[in-house]
Every structure is written in structure tokens, then in C-alpha cells.
Amino acid sequence: GPIHAPHLALLGAPPVFEAPLHVGRPNIGDRARFMSRVEKILDSAWLTNNGPYVRDFERRVAELAGTRHAVAMCNATIALEIVIRALGMKGEVIVPSFTFVATAHALQWQEIKPIFCDVDPVTHNLDPARVEQLITPQTTGIIGVHVWGRPCAVEALQEIADRRGLQLIFDAAHALGCSHGGRPIGSFGRAEVFSFHATKVCNSFEGGMVTTDDDELAEKLRLMRNFGFAGKDQVIYLGSNGKMSEVSAAMGLTSLDGFEEFRAHNAQIHAAYTSGLADLPGLTVIQYDGAEHNNHQYVVVEIDGSVAPLNRDQLVKVLEAEGVLARRYFYPGVHEMEPYRSNQPTADLVLPETRCLSERVMTLPTGTAMHDSDVRTLCGVVHRAFDHADEVVAHLTAAEA
Ligand code: T4K
Structure with missing residues (x-):
């Protein structure tokens, strides 16, 4: 009877939480610090296009990732698209299906076919043995995803990539401040891509960051995120607009502080x-x-x-x-x-x-x-x-x- 009714809202009891609890509620950090950075941006009238906060944010992330370069972008999806293009991937690229849809969309958006590979049920990450089975003459690359910040089987994937002549990059959207073998995530493969979306541990409202030790690739990414401009009036590549704004970088820095x-x-x-x-x-x-x-x-x-x-x-x-x-x-x-x-x-x-x-x-x-x-x-x-x-x-x- 009603006396024994369990106290569950589904069965008619009042809900235990008045306001909903969300997964991905942003960490706001030190508001005063963020606001003072925003004031500086307005005072300086430098709002975007590789501004001082973006360059600071890049230095801080490169330090965290232990890489020579970090290139800020407007979000991780565009960052993935730009890295994929900069590395000349085409045809087919092997990715997990157990990921956020952006990993595959970044390929399909440029008419590259994602080939979905199964994962290891223990790590939730790409199973290298299965990756190998999916390689065809059309395959040009592999994108591993460090799901939940738990590292992929980095060495096994790198060995396959080297032996089969494939590009290897990592979607590190979840993996800021994570490590593999004691080494920070960020320097594995040709490049790694972090997300600073509102729902991530550190956020810049929207934001992405590519980290790499490859000088030439970093230079190419910087050109490609800015329409291919190599200087005033001089376009030397096909580029897009992947730039991060100063207000995003100000939030990113405040977030890293916390x-x-x-x-x-x-x-x-x-x-x-x-x-x-x-x-x-x-x-x-x-x-x-x-x-x-x-x-x-x-x-x-x-x-x-x-x-x-x-x-x-x-x-x-x-x-x-x-x-x-x-x-x-x-x-x-x-x-x-x-x-x-x-x-x-x-x-x-x-x-x-x-x-x-x-x-x-x-x-x-x-x-x-x-x-x-x-x-x-x-x-x-x-x-x-x-x-x-x-x-x-x-x-x-x-x-x-
Ligand atoms: N690769 C991987 C492996 C990824 O997980 C992601 C993104 C990407 C690539 C691409 O990175 P970005 O291009 O986004 O930088 C959310 C996020 O939008 C997405 O960034 C994230 N992964 C994915 C796992 O989750 P949705 O569509 O599920 O988000 P949404 O709007 O339902 O929000 C999730 C929860 O967060 C809601 O319950 C409400 C709460 N929330 C959200 C926002 C935006 C807030 O409380 N405040 C907020 O401002 O994709």
C-alpha cells in the first residue's frame, strides 16, 4: 500500500533535487580575475587575431602539455578539421565510433571517410589489433581518442602508423592535464587536439588547442586558422577562420588558474x-x-x-x-x-x-x-x-x- 511506497520521484514522491543537476556544468573560476582581464581587452581595443591573451593561453597550454607549440582555435572541432587538412589526410581515416560525433564529422566535413573501429571494453579506447585489420590502400591516417582522459594504446598505434605509413593524431578533447607513462598528453602522434568547451574541465566558453612538437606543422596550422595569410595581403595557403577571440582566451587563462x-x-x-x-x-x-x-x-x-x-x-x-x-x-x-x-x-x-x-x-x-x-x-x-x-x-x- 501507499505506506510502503518507496521514496522515488518516478513513483510519485517529490524530487530530491529542486534545481536540476547537469553533467558538464561549467567550472567558472575566479570571476574578478576574468572581469579584470575583460576590462583590459576593452581598454586595449584588441579583440581577436592572435592577441596577447591568446598568446599567453597558448604558452600556458604548451607548458602543461610539454610541447614546443600550442595553437589556439575557436573550438576543437574546427581544430581537428584544420589538423586533418594540414596533414594531408584523405580517402579513409580510422576512428573509434565510441566518441563524440565531432571526431567523425571533422573528417566527413572534408569528404574523408571515417572508418569506424571497435574499442577495447576495458579502456574504452581504440583496439590496435582491430585498427590494423581495417587498413586498406585508401587509408591515410588514424585518429585515437583519449576517452575520459584515459590514454589510448599510444605505442601500439604509433608502431602501426609508422609501419604502414599513416598519419596519427589524437583527439584529446577530454584529456587536459592527463598523462600516459608519466608524460603529459599533448605530445603524442603528430599532434593532439584539446577542447576548452564550456563543459570541459577548463573552458574558454568555446575553444580548442592543437599541441605539437613539429615546427613546420605548427606554422602551417597558424596560417590555416587565419585564411592562409602569411603577412598583409599575402595568402600562401587555403585557409579558414579558426581563430580564438581574446575574451575566450581570458576565460581560458582564468580557468587554467583554477x-x-x-x-x-x-x-x-x-x-x-x-x-x-x-x-x-x-x-x-x-x-x-x-x-x-x-x-x-x-x-x-x-x-x-x-x-x-x-x-x-x-x-x-x-x-x-x-x-x-x-x-x-x-x-x-x-x-x-x-x-x-x-x-x-x-x-x-x-x-x-x-x-x-x-x-x-x-x-x-x-x-x-x-x-x-x-x-x-x-x-x-x-x-x-x-x-x-x-x-x-x-x-x-x-x-x-
Ligand atoms: N572530441 C570529443 C571526444 C569531444 O567530447 C568533443 C566535445 C569534441 C571532440 C569537440 O569539441 P568542441 O568542438 O565542442 O570544442 C557536449 C559538448 O558541447 C561537447 O563539447 C562535448 N564534447 C560533448 C561530450 O558534450 P552536448 O551536445 O551533449 O552538449 P549539451 O548542450 O547537451 O550540454 C551538456 C550539459 O552541460 C547539459 O546538461 C547542460 C550543461 N551545460 C552546457 C553548457 C554549454 C551547462 O550547464 N552550461 C553550458 O554553458 O555536447
């Missing part, structure tokens, strides 16, 4: 989720290698619906009713999105791990907007939902009918 604080906060939140969600059957909180650096920006939960009493999608609905907007990153696999689904209708057959993973994962809110008490409340919801899984499933089944 990075260690954001990272520490995230690590604490991640630990709170890990203990709060321990001992739930079929549910795992993805862990980060303690021997490496990670920014802990992603709290990723994997739910094996054959063991857990609720599957991922059912749990997402439970949380949504409580005001927790958990996200299904990454679902579906990019190969199931358009135009890839139509262009490559049989891709699904060779991507069993991607399919399985994309049906199991969800990411939970973290960042400076989240507090330990919120995590405890949220974990309490998950426990109640698992304890009352029968009622939850019955409710959802009735709602669907």
Missing part, C-alpha cells in the same frame, strides 16, 4: 561516488590509474543490465525524475548517427564492443557545482531504485504501454 582546484574537487567527488555506489550488483564506477594524472572530469558508470536489477536506460529515467540529468555519453555509437548510418549500414556488424558499451554507460554530474552532500543524496536514490527495482520496472513498463 585548474588544480577543479581537479582536486573532481577527484574528491569521484571518490565520493565510488564509495557511495560500491557493492551495487552489475554497477561499476570507472576508475583512473593512480600512477597517471587524470582531471577526473568524467564520472562514468557502467551498468551491466544482465546482472543489475535495472538497466542503464531505466536508471537514467529514475535519476531524471529526481532532477539529475545523467547523460548517455556515448550513445549511440557515432556509426549509428547520420550520415554514417546511411553511408555505412553494415558497420554495426564489426563493432560489438562499441554497441555493448554504448548501452551500458552513463556519466554523472561533477565539477565545482557539485558537493559531497549532493553525491550522497544521488547515491541514495540509486540504492533505493535498486532496492525497489521491481516497482520501477513495473512503472516504466506500464508507462510505455
Whole structure:
């Protein structure tokens, strides 16, 4: 009867959170510092086109990544497009399908065919053995994605690229401040691309950054992001407009000033989720290698619906009713999105791990907007939902009918 009704919003109780909790709530950082930088921009009347804040921001990111160069761009998607073009990739390029759609779009936008490769279910990253099987005479490159900031199998991919004469770059959108073998992400492959989108650990509202040790490539990227101008009136390349504005760089710098604080906060939140969600059957909180650096920006939960009493999608609905907007990153696999689904209708057959993973994962809110008490409340919801899984499933089944 009603006395025993579990306290879950999905089943009629009031939601535990009044205001929704978002995944990807931006870390704002020191407002006063940002505002004073904005004042300086207005005073100087230098708003964009390789301004002083952009150059500062580039120096700071190059330092973090341990590279000779960092080239700022308006976002990571355009940055990927420009690197891909600068390296002369064409034909086919091998990418994971378990990624944000931008990785593939950056290729398809310039009529390069992304060839979707399956991932290692443990690391969530490209499986090098499968990469090798997908190489054809049309293949010109490989793009690895360091998903959740966990490094790709960098050495194995580099060995394949060298032996088969392919370009190798990394989409490091998630991986600012992360490491592989103790070496910062940023200097692997020909180049790596970071994102400073609002939802990233450090943000510049919108922003991207290419890091590389290759002097010639860096020079080419700088030309290409500025219409190919090599000086006033002198265009020597096909270029685009990939420039970052000064106000974005001011935010990026302010964000980097707060990075260690954001990272520490995230690590604490991640630990709170890990203990709060321990001992739930079929549910795992993805862990980060303690021997490496990670920014802990992603709290990723994997739910094996054959063991857990609720599957991922059912749990997402439970949380949504409580005001927790958990996200299904990454679902579906990019190969199931358009135009890839139509262009490559049989891709699904060779991507069993991607399919399985994309049906199991969800990411939970973290960042400076989240507090330990919120995590405890949220974990309490998950426990109640698992304890009352029968009622939850019955409710959802009735709602669907
Ligand atoms: N490669 C990888 C592996 C990536 O993950 C990404 C981007 C890229 C490349 C491309 O980088 P950029 O070109 O964006 O620099 C979001 C982000 O827009 C995207 O940057 C990110 N990955 C992706 C994983 O997530 P959506 O479409 O899911 O975003 P949206 O609008 O649903 O926002 C996510 C959540 O964040 C919402 O619950 C609300 C909250 N939010 C968002 C914004 C923008 C805020 O609270 N405040 C905000 O200002 O893609």
C-alpha cells in the first residue's frame, strides 16, 4: 500500500533535487580575475587575431602539455578539421565510433571517410589489433581518442602508423592535464587536439588547442586558422577562420588558474561516488590509474543490465525524475548517427564492443557545482531504485504501454 511506497520521484514522491543537476556544468573560476582581464581587452581595443591573451593561453597550454607549440582555435572541432587538412589526410581515416560525433564529422566535413573501429571494453579506447585489420590502400591516417582522459594504446598505434605509413593524431578533447607513462598528453602522434568547451574541465566558453612538437606543422596550422595569410595581403595557403577571440582566451587563462582546484574537487567527488555506489550488483564506477594524472572530469558508470536489477536506460529515467540529468555519453555509437548510418549500414556488424558499451554507460554530474552532500543524496536514490527495482520496472513498463 501507499505506506510502503518507496521514496522515488518516478513513483510519485517529490524530487530530491529542486534545481536540476547537469553533467558538464561549467567550472567558472575566479570571476574578478576574468572581469579584470575583460576590462583590459576593452581598454586595449584588441579583440581577436592572435592577441596577447591568446598568446599567453597558448604558452600556458604548451607548458602543461610539454610541447614546443600550442595553437589556439575557436573550438576543437574546427581544430581537428584544420589538423586533418594540414596533414594531408584523405580517402579513409580510422576512428573509434565510441566518441563524440565531432571526431567523425571533422573528417566527413572534408569528404574523408571515417572508418569506424571497435574499442577495447576495458579502456574504452581504440583496439590496435582491430585498427590494423581495417587498413586498406585508401587509408591515410588514424585518429585515437583519449576517452575520459584515459590514454589510448599510444605505442601500439604509433608502431602501426609508422609501419604502414599513416598519419596519427589524437583527439584529446577530454584529456587536459592527463598523462600516459608519466608524460603529459599533448605530445603524442603528430599532434593532439584539446577542447576548452564550456563543459570541459577548463573552458574558454568555446575553444580548442592543437599541441605539437613539429615546427613546420605548427606554422602551417597558424596560417590555416587565419585564411592562409602569411603577412598583409599575402595568402600562401587555403585557409579558414579558426581563430580564438581574446575574451575566450581570458576565460581560458582564468580557468587554467583554477585548474588544480577543479581537479582536486573532481577527484574528491569521484571518490565520493565510488564509495557511495560500491557493492551495487552489475554497477561499476570507472576508475583512473593512480600512477597517471587524470582531471577526473568524467564520472562514468557502467551498468551491466544482465546482472543489475535495472538497466542503464531505466536508471537514467529514475535519476531524471529526481532532477539529475545523467547523460548517455556515448550513445549511440557515432556509426549509428547520420550520415554514417546511411553511408555505412553494415558497420554495426564489426563493432560489438562499441554497441555493448554504448548501452551500458552513463556519466554523472561533477565539477565545482557539485558537493559531497549532493553525491550522497544521488547515491541514495540509486540504492533505493535498486532496492525497489521491481516497482520501477513495473512503472516504466506500464508507462510505455
Ligand atoms: N572530441 C570529443 C571526444 C569531444 O567530447 C568533443 C566535445 C569534441 C571532440 C569537440 O569539441 P568542441 O568542438 O565542442 O570544442 C557536449 C559538448 O558541447 C561537447 O563539447 C562535448 N564534447 C560533448 C561530450 O558534450 P552536448 O551536445 O551533449 O552538449 P549539451 O548542450 O547537451 O550540454 C551538456 C550539459 O552541460 C547539459 O546538461 C547542460 C550543461 N551545460 C552546457 C553548457 C554549454 C551547462 O550547464 N552550461 C553550458 O554553458 O555536447
